[in-house]
Amino acid sequence: MDTLLEKKTEVTERLKRREVERLAELQKRKQEKENNISTLEGTKYFIENFNKEKSDILLALEQVDTRPKNEMVTELDRISERIQGLQKFHADSTMFLPSYDVRQSQETLGNLHTLIQEKRDKLFPKKKFAFSSKKKTVKQDENKKEEEVKTNASKNEDQNVQLADCTIQKKSKECVEMSEAAMEKKDVSLFDNSFCTIKLFGAPSTVHMKNLTDCIVITGPVSSSIFISDCKNCTFVIACQQLRTHSTTKCKFYLHVTSRAIIEDCSELEFAPYSLSYSKLDDHFVTAGLDKSKNNWHDVDDFNWLAHDVHSPNWNIMSEEKREQFKF
Template identity: 25%
Template sequence: MAETTWSFSQEFQIQFQTAHTQLTQRVDEAKSNLTTDGLSELSLDLAKLAKQLADATGSLPNYAQRQYELQVKSLEKSLEDLRGSVPKSKFSFKRKAPVTSSTSVAQSAPTPSLPPPEPATTNLTLSSYTRRYISHTSLPIDNAQTSDLAISDLNQCIVNLLSIPLKLSALHMRNLVDTVLLLPEIAGSVLLHDLRRCIVVVGCHQFRMHTSSLVDIHLSISSNPIIEHCSELRFSSYPATLGGQDKPGVLAVQDFSHIKPTPSPNWKMFDTNSIMPQWPLEVLETENEVAEQLASLLPPKAPVN
């Protein structure tokens, strides 16, 4: 655990402190020259920094987590003070020529306001299903363009989000049993906890799996996946039949439960093409259909050799 937290904490600290320092400097500079657009940009960038910290929750040492949270709160306070100290005239609209109509006077009165936020970003949740085929139609996507997605507490399910009509920025998965997940390429990180006898198909920038066993991972990734307290894992590249022709495969797996020069006994590589699974791309209506498909796909319950 010490090695894991140290490695991730060091990488996160560099990214966080760089963004925090730049944002602090911009807040200080804005005290002498603040505009509506400038204040909006600062607010949005601070929200993004807070989101990055929230995404890293559980993967940072407790002390470091608290320190980062205090830094974010301090920035929020500075930005709030800045917003309150600016004269309203800096935010007023240009006045038109004086008019005599009381209605026109009311309409021309300056109304301090901030521009609308960027296109909708949301946090989606998929949780507590048993023996179900789940597609993106089960998610309340509405008009969101990007989203984090949390998947939890699934048992004997097939999740097919390959055609989800929005961009996923991060995935968080926890407590999944006998479940197949067909997921698209995402821009950010995939964090997995407590998976048992599952299949995960995904593309991402960062992959971290904890306390899981008997899982087949078909992965496209630009860095090395990290595992900890895991066993009987098998890694392969993202299946070509699901659009993975040009995507890089797994280069090497870092096992923080096996910090030794010898090969880790907790994972191995395997060739997807030698297995040729029939991926469940069509919706299955009944529990029996889901159970039959899972039986043909899931890893064997016997230890992986």
């Protein structure tokens, strides 16, 4: 009798376990289905909004030519901000996007950056050398306007530096590292630092650097732009969508840039390919939405050098024997 009761109890327990396992499997399948639906909906939402904003940006670029000359620069700056906003939207969405959509949207962003730069070059071409019969006063007026533009640009950059989300300033002879969580998708500024090693292992949105002397700055992939000004005797190990460098001398660049590097009022700069490696670097490239396979480190545009058939004396490619590797 006891044996029969034990067998019955055993069968009952086994049936209960099977029922629990069956319900758990059903719940698992339901959750997977919901996750798949959520991913599909998220992908659909991204593609629809990304494509709509892309179309709006392309339309705005086409219409820039119809605006008065004095409004064109402002409109181009506004379009650049929209492209940066689209870049952030892309970076925020990469975690659930299929790899194909990530690659396609990265290519689209690269094309948009190229198109707006081409539009700027078309509307505001570099001045070429030519004999002119204009009076000296006209040239003076032009020079004055150019100086005003540079002054305003410098003021705007100073303001961007001051308003950044994360800041490292007035450090000397220190090794400073900003945490990934603190700066991810945020604006970072480094200014008035000397003889420092500064490490930014993460994926910030934008990085501004000003008044750095004898510093080594190492960054992970930056979603949009890096702006450098008034720096001397520094080494920059940086990756970004766009690099703009002003009033900087005797600096080395280990660079990954997906558009092109722009320098102005600079001298004695050396460029080499990005040579940084650390454990989460590939993840940060994805987070930043930066194309790791596209690097134009050697395509440097010097705004102070007008001769297209002669290399600018203000920068050169670093010889291979001088190049360093940065591993952490």
